Amino acid sequence: MRNRLRELRAARRWSQADLAARCQVSRQAINAIETERYDPSLPLAFTIADVFDQTIEEIFLPDRTDTTNEQDPA
Amino acid sequence: MTNQAQPDQVTRAARRAILIDGLPVITLGGVALALGSSPDQSTTQKALWIAATAVFALAVAWVLLRAFRRADEYLRKIQLESMAVAFAAVLVGLQVATVLDSAGVVPLHQLTQLIVIGGLAIWLVTADLRTRFHR
Structure with missing residues (x-):
């Protein structure tokens, strides 16, 4: 899942280790999330959102390729 | 930095x-x-x-x-997946060892320790490579 983690981290001049310490996870986890190799669980996503003082939707950008729930406006 | x-x-x-x-x-x-x-x-x-x-x-x-x-959730996932790979390797190894034992080529008890140690090695190496490769 695309995310703005690297951009938000760079704006605060935090290293991955700094962000990992604030989120109580390993640096490998932060690296995996930033490189889109791993999607965080809901509790971790909320923790990251709290750390950056933003909502989850402002940080994580889902790939909206699934159109099964789209309703026909007509 | x-x-x-x-x-x-x-x-x-x-x-x-x-x-x-x-x-x-x-x-x-x-x-x-x-x-x-x-x-x-x-x-x-x-x-x-x-x-x-x-x-x-x-x-x-x-x-x-x-x-x-x-461990955190990401490292736990890495460990679980590595254990799954090692478990599959041990199953295959045991199956091969059983066939060799049935054929009278190598006694099973001589291979079981090797298979277990090999499975452990696969688990640890897989987990280490997956965390080491992506720093």
């Missing part, structure tokens, strides 16, 4: 905890090995050796469980 390759606080704490947990277990392993090293053992000595080995095995499981619970 801090060096990204240096272990972070959580990883350092986890490694320290594994060392603190693991040292007594390694000592216990040495004791079990020493107890089983003498060729002529009395019944009491054999019983002590079996007990020490069983306690060592349980202690290893305890250390692994504590390390697992201490």
